[in-house]
Amino acid sequence: MKLDKGDGIWAGVLVLIASFLAVPHGRELFLAATRAHPYFMGFVKVGILATMGELLALRIAHGKYRAPVGLHWRSLIWGCFGITFALVFDVFAMGVNGAISKGLLPGAGSRLASAFFTSALMNLAFAPTFMALHRITDTWIELGGGRWKGMRQVRLAQVAQAIDWYGYLSFVVARTIPLFWTGAHHHLPAASGISSADGSNALNSARRPALLLSKQKASLRSRGNAGSGHHIKYII
Numbered sequence: 001m002k003l004d005k006g007d008g009i010w011a012g013v014l015v016l017i018a019s020f021l022a023v024p025h026g027r028e029l030f031l032a033a034t035r036a037h038p039y040f041m042g043f044v045k046v047g048i049l050a051t052m053g054e055l056l057a058l059r060i061a062h063g064k065y066r067a068p069v070g071l072h073w074r075s076l077i078w079g080c081f082g083i084t085f086a087l088v089f090d091v092f093a094m095g096v097n098g099a100i101s102k103g104l105l106p107g108a109g110s111r112l113a114s115a116f117f118t119s120a121l122m123n124l125a126f127a128p129t130f131m132a133l134h135r136i137t138d139t140w141i142e143l144g145g146g147r148w149k150g151m152r153q154v155r156l157a158q159v160a161q162a163i164d165w166y167g168y169l170s171f172v173v174a175r176t177i178p179l180f181w182t183g184a185h186h187h188l189p190a191a192s193g194i195s196s197a198d199g200s201n202a203l204n205s206a207r208r209p210a211l212l213l214s215k216q217k218a219s220l221r222s223r224g225n226a227g228s229g230h231h232i233k234y235i236i
Contacts (some may be wrong), residue, residue: 046082070146
C-alpha cells in the first residue's frame with residue numbers, strides 16, 4: 001500500500017493529540033476538563049478519535065482515504081456513544097469494587113482483580129448491546145444515503161434485514177468480546193499514578209487512540225450495495 005498525502009495529515013493530527021497529552025501541563029488540563037465536564041469531553045474525545053478510526057479503516061480497505069456515507073452522522077453518533085462511555089465505565093468500575101468489598105467477587109485489595117472483573121463484566125453485559133446498536137445506526141445511515149431526508153424513509157425492518165446478525169453473533173459476540181476486547185479494556189488504575197476514580201478513568205480515555213485504531217483494523221467491512229437490496233455485511 002503506497003503512502004498517501006492523507007497519511008501525513010492523519011498521523012499529524014494523532015501526533016498533535018499525543019504530544020499534548022505527553023506534556024504534563026497539557027495532560028493536567030485534559031484530566032481537569034474531563035473531571036469537570038465528563039459528558040462533554042466524552043462526546044468530543046470519542047467523536048474525534050473514532051471518526052479518525054473510520055477514515056483509517058477505509059484507507060486500509062481501499063488503499064486511499066475516502067469519506068464514508070454520512071460521515072457527519074457517524075461522528076455525531078460516536079460522540080453520543082462517548083457520553084454513554086463516560087457513565088458506563090464508572091458504573092461498572094464502582095459496581096465491581098462494591099461487589100468485591102462485599103465478598104460477592106474475589107480479589108479484595110487487588111487492582112488486577114478489580115480491573116479484570118470491570119473489563120469482563122462491562123464487555124459481557126454492555127458491549128453486545130452497544131455493538132448491536134452501532135451496527136443498526138451505521139446500517140440506517142447507509143440505507144438512507146447519509147442524508148436526513150433519505151434516512152427518514154428507512155424503516156426498522158429494512159435495517160434489521162440488511163444486517164448480518166449471524167456474523168455479528170458468531171464472530172463479534174462469541175469471539176472478539178471474550179478473546180480480544182476483555183483484554184484490550186483491561187486497564188490498571190495504578191499505571192496512571194492517579195488514585196481517584198475520575199482521574200484514572202480520564203486517563204484511560206486518553207489512551208483510547210490505540211484502542212480505537214486496533215478496533216477499526218478489526219472492523220474492516222465488506223459492504224454490499226445498500227440500494228440494490230444486498231445485505232450489508234460487517235466483520236465487527
